[in-house]
Amino acid sequence: MISVFGSMVGEEEIRNVKECMESQWMGFGGNVSKFEDKFCKKFGHANFAMVDSGSNALYMAVVLLDLPMGSEIILPSYTWVSCAQAVLLAGHVPVFCDVDIETMNVRDIDVEAQVTEKTGAVMVVDYAGLPVEIEPIKDLGFPVIEDAAHAVYSTHKGLPCGALADVSIYSFDAVKNLTTGEGGGITAKRDELITRAKTLRYCGIGKSGFDAAVSDAKKSIRWWEYNIQEPFIKMLPTNMAAAIGLAQLDKIDTLQDTRKKIWDTYQAEFGEVDWITTPVDVDAGDRHSYFTYCIRVPSRDDLAHYLLDNGIYTTLRYHPLHMNPLYKQMDKRLPNSEKLNQDALSIPIHPRLSEEDVRKIIQIIKDFI
Numbered sequence: 001m002i003s004v005f006g007s008m009v010g011e012e013e014i015r016n017v018k019e020c021m022e023s024q025w026m027g028f029g030g031n032v033s034k035f036e037d038k039f040c041k042k043f044g045h046a047n048f049a050m051v052d053s054g055s056n057a058l059y060m061a062v063v064l065l066d067l068p069m070g071s072e073i074i075l076p077s078y079t080w081v082s083c084a085q086a087v088l089l090a091g092h093v094p095v096f097c098d099v100d101i102e103t104m105n106v107r108d109i110d111v112e113a114q115v116t117e118k119t120g121a122v123m124v125v126d127y128a129g130l131p132v133e134i135e136p137i138k139d140l141g142f143p144v145i146e147d148a149a150h151a152v153y154s155t156h157k158g159l160p161c162g163a164l165a166d167v168s169i170y171s172f173d174a175v176k177n178l179t180t181g182e183g184g185g186i187t188a189k190r191d192e193l194i195t196r197a198k199t200l201r202y203c204g205i206g207k208s209g210f211d212a213a214v215s216d217a218k219k220s221i222r223w224w225e226y227n228i229q230e231p232f233i234k235m236l237p238t239n240m241a242a243a244i245g246l247a248q249l250d251k252i253d254t255l256q257d258t259r260k261k262i263w264d265t266y267q268a269e270f271g272e273v274d275w276i277t278t279p280v281d282v283d284a285g286d287r288h289s290y291f292t293y294c295i296r297v298p299s300r301d302d303l304a305h306y307l308l309d310n311g312i313y314t315t316l317r318y319h320p321l322h323m324n325p326l327y328k329q330m331d332k333r334l335p336n337s338e339k340l341n342q343d344a345l346s347i348p349i350h351p352r353l354s355e356e357d358v359r360k361i362i363q364i365i366k367d368f369i
């Protein structure tokens with residue numbers, strides 16, 4: 001079966017993880033700050049805190065905004081469930097908006113349609129790795145969270161995605177462009193938010209066992225003491241995850257070249273097929289991460305089943321959240337998200353695909369009709 005998503009690890013990740021295990025320090029440790037520094041240098045961030053998942057980073061991002069309890073946060077319906085769960089768990093109200101049918105990203109007009117006197121913030125997603133047109137959204141005057149889970153490597157007007165908003169997050173889960181097995185990260189316009197994030201991620205203490213026992217012990221008489229600064233849960237990333245991430249950072253350019261090559265081949269091949277709507281390309285000067293290749297087709301379900309029967313796994317990213325009863329917004333009409341729910345399909349794009357896989361995928365799809 002050809003998988004729809006995948007990361008690629010090799011000898012370098014195995015060596016780093018082995019070293020980490022041999023050091024007998026597998027939990028939070030020195031590799032985390034090494035990864036954070038290297039990530040900042042690679043992508044040009046002023047600050048960055050690694051955490052244990054993109055989902056938890058989203059929750060932390062919402063908390064960092066310090067909104068009045070019960071504030072409404074406007075976010076796309078066409079996104080991963082963690083976005084809305086983070087809002088709810090932080091004591092706020094997710095208010096879903098539509099996306100543009102072509103970019104599959106939120107526009108200012110989509111957000112504006114949902115603004116009320118309770119609106120406290122906006123959450124945007126760089127869907128598939130295509131940078132969101134964030135400037136007009138920022139002009140609406142609310143704090144903005146950027147979910148750049150898909151957009152490690154994407155850039156917009158010279159800035160890395162993940163540095164476009166007040167607070168931004170990344171995911172490094174097992175299928176992301178840059179994987180740490182599971183993991184996430186958070187960046188912010190204001191450095192003090194990331195200082196706070198580094199305190200929050202260890203139960204609001206800010207001083208991990210590693211800090212207390214290894215790196216900081218000589219700095220105080222009773223190094224085991226700590227102040228609990230805020231109520232929070234544990235989101236510490238592991239030394240092992242950071243070890244994988246360090247190796248991934250060395251090879252991300254090559255991994256991205258492979259993704260781009262597959263994307264360009266699909267665009268050329270499917271651009272000629274009249275029943276397939278291909279995804280839009282990135283604006284000149286911006287950079288795409290090519291996390292997912294999402295086509296739109298009539299008879300989407302039939303195509304998905306036909307591909308599965310032919311050994312090709314596909315998926316819909318994502319079933320619109322407003323259609324889920326949990327959020328009690330099923331009466332809302334968001335026509336573009338609902339249309340995408342009918343005709344969008346993500347087909348395989350990842351660095352483990354061989355040229356033969358790509359040729360097979362193209363041929364089988366073209367033979368569908």
Ligand SMILES: Cc1ncc(COP(=O)(O)O)c(C=O)c1O
Pocket residue numbers: 053054055056058079080082083125147149150170171172173183184
């Ligand atoms: C848009 C989006 N946001 C957040 C996340 C959550 O990231 P994680 O899987 O690291 O928790 C995902 C995961 O796929 C995602 O697609």
